[in-house]
Amino acid sequence: MNEEKLQQTAETVTTGEGAPVAGEQEDFETLIKGRCKEEFDARVKKILDGRLKGLRRENERLRRAQQAQAEAAAAAFAASQQQQQAIRQIYPAFDWQTEVKNPLFGRLIAAGIDAKSAYEVVHQREILRDAMSYSARRAAQAAAATVAAGRGRTAEVGRRAAAVTANDPRTLSSRELAEIRKRVLDGEKIRF
Numbered sequence: 001m002n003e004e005k006l007q008q009t010a011e012t013v014t015t016g017e018g019a020p021v022a023g024e025q026e027d028f029e030t031l032i033k034g035r036c037k038e039e040f041d042a043r044v045k046k047i048l049d050g051r052l053k054g055l056r057r058e059n060e061r062l063r064r065a066q067q068a069q070a071e072a073a074a075a076a077f078a079a080s081q082q083q084q085q086a087i088r089q090i091y092p093a094f095d096w097q098t099e100v101k102n103p104l105f106g107r108l109i110a111a112g113i114d115a116k117s118a119y120e121v122v123h124q125r126e127i128l129r130d131a132m133s134y135s136a137r138r139a140a141q142a143a144a145a146t147v148a149a150g151r152g153r154t155a156e157v158g159r160r161a162a163a164v165t166a167n168d169p170r171t172l173s174s175r176e177l178a179e180i181r182k183r184v185l186d187g188e189k190i191r192f
Contacts, residue, residue: 091119
């Protein structure tokens, strides 16, 4: 009977239902402070531990989730730093802070597109314009180098090299004069 009354009393204390009336309150107080103190304290502790166990589990789960989220954020940040450096090697004008303000860039990144590809999509016209300008400069440089290299060459095949060594045409033989005439007729300019 004592055990049953103690059970009801503990449930009353923890749930707040069926609270004892004034006369019973005094009996209850006497019981929980006197001969049933240890049993009552143990029962209350068991009930509170049961309730707190769920809260502790939930707190631990939330703490682990928060830690995992922080680790994922740190890893993503480190990866974005590496991506930024790699992109800047190809596109020196790349600036992460500027790009994330662009809504198209943000949507592409949110969709899982890597930062380099997103940058190329957003700046496709500028990249193409710069590539064409670079190609034109390289072609002009190559043409200039070819012309400069051609100046130092001897006459091409089919054209005769000027073998005139004497400065005075009076000293040339008839055979040498005939060759010079033929070259002049072919369009070559001869100077003495």
